[in-house]
Amino acid sequence: MHEMGIANSVLDAIREETLRFPDGHIYKVGVRIGELAGVDPDAMSFCFEALVRGTELEPLALEIEYCPRRYQCEACGRSYAASTDDPACPECGRMESKFLGGDELEIAFLEVEDGARAAGT
Amino acid sequence: MERVPLERKVLSENDRIAADLRARFAEQNILCLNLISSPGSGKTSLLERTLESFGPRERVAVLTGDIQTENDAKRLARFGFPVKQITTGGTCHLDARMIERAIQDWRLEDIDLLLIENVGNLVCPSSYDLGEASKLVVLSVTEGEDKPLKYPSIFFKSEVVILNKIDLLPYVPFDIAAAEENARRTHKNVEIIRVSCQTREGMNDWLAWLNRKRESSRAAAAAS
Numbered sequence: 329m330h331e332m333g334i335a336n337s338v339l340d341a342i343r344e345e346t347l348r349f350p351d352g353h354i355y356k357v358g359v360r361i362g363e364l365a366g367v368d369p370d371a372m373s374f375c376f377e378a379l380v381r382g383t384e385l386e387p388l389a390l391e392i393e394y395c396p397r398r399y400q401c402e403a404c405g406r407s408y409a410a411s412t413d414d415p416a417c418p419e420c421g422r423m424e425s426k427f428l429g430g431d432e433l434e435i436a437f438l439e440v441e442d443g444a445r446a447a448g449t
Numbered sequence: 450m451e452r453v454p455l456e457r458k459v460l461s462e463n464d465r466i467a468a469d470l471r472a473r474f475a476e477q478n479i480l481c482l483n484l485i486s487s488p489g490s491g492k493t494s495l496l497e498r499t500l501e502s503f504g505p506r507e508r509v510a511v512l513t514g515d516i517q518t519e520n521d522a523k524r525l526a527r528f529g530f531p532v533k534q535i536t537t538g539g540t541c542h543l544d545a546r547m548i549e550r551a552i553q554d555w556r557l558e559d560i561d562l563l564l565i566e567n568v569g570n571l572v573c574p575s576s577y578d579l580g581e582a583s584k585l586v587v588l589s590v591t592e593g594e595d596k597p598l599k600y601p602s603i604f605f606k607s608e609v610v611i612l613n614k615i616d617l618l619p620y621v622p623f624d625i626a627a628a629e630e631n632a633r634r635t636h637k638n639v640e641i642i643r644v645s646c647q648t649r650e651g652m653n654d655w656l657a658w659l660n661r662k663r664e665s666s667r668a669a670a671a672a673s
Binding site: 330333334337338345355359364365366367397415423424425431434435436437438439440441442 | 456457460463572573603635
């Protein structure tokens with residue numbers, strides 16, 4: 329269970345970003361979590377809510393985009409999202425695929441009040 | 450409401466420290482390996498067998514992580530090499546800052562090989578870069594052969610799977626071929642080494658891999 333630490337890292341980043349938006353509150357943060365990131369989205373949401381409650385960051389919502397493993401088959405060229413226990417190509421059944429993504433742990437976006445222009449941008 | 454794209458790594462602070470450690474290890478020609486497994490799979494035993502194979506002039510150092518106790522450091526210190534215990538006090542993984550602190554009073558120029566034993570856990574350690582050259586995952590035959598499917602993150606990120614306790618294969622319902630297939634399903638080109646830290650079967654294969662890795666790391670350093 330390290331989602332508390334991960335959620336805390338997201339909030340540290342938000343606190344840094346608030347300096348860029350002096351005129352507007354940040355209402356939502358979008359976080360991309362890959363299947364291979366080793367982070368449980370439900371536990372992450374739970375920890376995030378617990379950490380935000382009662383702080384100056386309220387109200388702040390979390391939107392999680394969960395990203396499956398993505399591959400491109402080197403035999404037939406098809407790009408596909410792999411199921412949890414079978415990364416083989418659904419088209420030709422081969423395992424000769426290039427890994428495209430699915431290990432993301434990134435802050436994708438913020439939603440801020442309209443007109444809160446980023447300082448210095 | 451205005452949506453502002455950010456594209457920023459969540460663990461950017463850990464990644465920054467890990468990148469700094471990686472640069473320091475490269476500068477000093479240190480090969481750093483991060484050993485990860487469930488509790489009780491045999492990380493400490495593998496390190497014992499590894500350290501006992503080294504001559505006294507080997508420039509190796511070990512960091513070993515646990516939530517509590519200095520037990521592993523005591524087990525490993527008897528081989529005469531520098532060993533430091535990192536007790537996390539509840540945290541279920543090591544992070545880059547813990548490594549940075551633990552090595553601050555070591556002379557890095559005296560070390561060629563730094564072995565890090567992570568906290569026993571197949572989930573959380575996979576998220577934290579420690580500045581290592583490679584992650585290695587240990588899986589023992591008393592566990593389930595579907596662990597690579599249940600914990601794909603660490604098997605995907607590890608360069609080697611060490612299948613430990615193979616001396617117990619006659620006594621447990623572990624399908625080693627299925628385990629290896631599952632590991633390769635998760636990570637196509639993963640290296641798999643079968644060992645027993647009790648009978649020492651397979652230790653030569655593991656030490657040969659380690660030597661090859663050290664040679665290629667030295668060659669890469671010499672070329673840069």
